[in-house]
Amino acid sequence: MGAKHGHKDFTPGVYDGLRRGGGYVVVASVFLNILALALPLALLQIYDRIIPNSSLGTLLLLLAGVVSAVVLEGVLRVARAEIVGWIGIQFEHTASCKAFAHVFDTPADELEKVGPGELIERLGGLPTVREVFSENWTLVVCDLPFVLLFLGAIGYLAGWLVLAPTAVLIGFAAFALLGSKASEQAIQDFNTVRDRRQNFSIEVIHGVHSVKSMAMEAQMIQRYARLQEAVAKNSHRVVQVSTNSLGVAGVFSQLLTLSVVIFGSLMVVDNVLTVGGLSACTLLAGRALQPVQKAVGLWTRWQTAKLMRARFETIFQLPLEPRAEAPVVQPIRGQVDLKGVVFKHAADAEPLFNGLDLHIRPGERIAIGGDNGCGKSTLLRMLHGSIAPTEGEILLDGIPIQQHERDHLMRSDGIAFIPQRGELLRGTILENLTMFRPDRRKEALRLAGVMGLDEVVYRLAHGYHTRVGDGSTDILPRGVVQRVAVIRALVSRPRVLLFDEANAAMDGPGDERLRQYFESMSRDTTLIMVTLRPSMQRLADKVLRIEGGKLVKAQPPQAPVANTDVAALAGKVIA
Secondary structure, eight states: OOOBOOOSOOOTTTTHHHHHHHHHHHHHHHHHHHHTTHHHHHHHHIIIIIHHHTOHHHHHHHHHHHHHHHHHHHHHHHHHHHHHHHHHHHHHHHHHHHHHHHHHTSOHHHHHHSOHHHHHHHHHTHHHHIIIIIIIHHHHHHHGGGHHHHHHHHHHHHGGGGHHHHHHHHHHHHHHHHHHHHHHHHHHHHHHHHHHHHHHHHHHHHTHHHHHHTTOHHHHHHHHHHHHHHHHHHHHHHHHHHHHHHHHHHHHHHHHHHHHHHHHHHHHHTTSSOHHHHHHHHHHHHHHHHHHHHHHHHHHHHHHHHHHHHHHHGGGGSOBOOOOSSOBOOOOOOOEEEEEEEEOSSTTSOOSEEEEEEEEOTTOEEEEEEOTTSSHHHHHHHHHTSSOOSEEEEEETTEEGGGBOHHHHHSTTSEEEEOSSOOOOSEEHHHHHHTTOGGGHHHHHHHHHHTTHHHHHTTSTTGGGOEEOTTGGGGSOHHHHHHHHHHHHHTTOOSEEEEESTTTTOOHHHHHHHHHHHHHSOTTSEEEEEOOOHHHHTTOSEEEEEETTEEEEOOOOOOOOOHHHHHHHHHHHHO
16 A cells, blocks of 8 residues: 555645634725825825915814824734734644644655755745745735725826826836746745755765765865855845845836826926825825835745745645554554565666565564665565555554554554664653653663663763753764664563664673563564574574565574583594
8 A cells, every 4th residue: 555645735724813813904904004195185285275374273183183193003003913923923833733744644765755954944934935925915915905095096186197106106017027037036046956955964964974984074065065156156146136126126116206296296387286286196106106115025035935835835745654544443462464565666666575475473573684775674664664565465463554543553562663773852861761751761761771771871960861862962872872762662562573773883781681681572572673693583483584575584593602512623623
């Protein structure tokens, strides 16, 4: 059973805040833009009636009304900004939680195809999407229709003068549309090279020990410099496009004022328009320009946000792990069956496994060997349910593993997987042992004593409360990190334990303690080990080997010859 395809639609619940608060934003915008007419109309009255008639009382009343309108407009702007800000925060919270949940529902092999840097970049672009789409753009969209109100007011006061600002605004909008293609391409190129740089940085930092051990620092620095040069060039292009847009916006702003003043002055000279009418029209033209100017100013950022939104939505196109419609929740006994299992890394690739068949009884111990690259780790990941076979079935207690309830299967008394290289999460050593579950503390400390971890931890200043993770794992040797990974898996008391050469980095005492634990482990646990160590293989009831995409029986290793027997054999040879 393959993974299901993801879904692009992440909108359910995401825009609930906009639906609830959108009405308030629209109402506030209506009153804001109506109140914006107060000052131009006041100037009209002052120049045309109050000053010629020297009407001081009327002036004071008019000023009181204008001040009240300006204060009310300010209050409404603050309230609208608060509502829109809350809508944006709610959008970001809901969308990011949905994306994170989708990532954890995606098969691990599919996530590996997406570089970690690219995945982080997709998630990290959401604040920009929120700011542009849910905040700034919402305000601009609410204000843009009122451009017609201000132009209508100019037409009412000055007739054909309205054609001057209308022509400038149309030219302004046309320029923005023409420049959008160049802007979009520049931003797309910048995002591509930035992703390459980020993926490279994460990979190098993650493998810094390998880089240093092979003295590859100079090559890595040169490659990073080339990537950074490409990022800098494309960043300059984006800044250049944005700066050009803002510069042209400033030119159009001055053209708007100039066109109204020039043509309005001619109308005043011809006694078609009053001085007060010209002043009011100049202010109204400026107010009409503001939403358009904001829209053009946001245009470059909107292009960025549009691309980031498209990239963010690709998270929801990642395939989902197959889930049963009615998942099975039942106690695990530990019987594992493989029936005709075929696995390919890609549809056109050669099969890694070709018709695997295997029956493992509850409590049985199996050791699996094979050459490098034969698929030992892939087989364990299929048994774990992390990846699905291309063909065939993997059954757990006679039920396809995908039909078991996933959370139940991975918790206590289920399946545990110990990888070759354990990783520590940000937190304390104890939290990593218990996986942040306080109810497992007692069992974790008991196992730490059995594995000899406490001998190492007690030498640390903060003991089990030592902070690890986030790059601080270097304070612990790799062998100690592997012990933590082993204990973390064992603390859940699994019924099926998958062991992928997790003792490769352990020292001699740690490896021996692990071997002794497996030897004394209850037969209630089915143990499937990928190991080439004879000491581990001797614990198995059955030793298998992967050859040619098949599982074949292998000879179990012979018990080590005692020292006395070696001496006797040596004596016979000498004799």
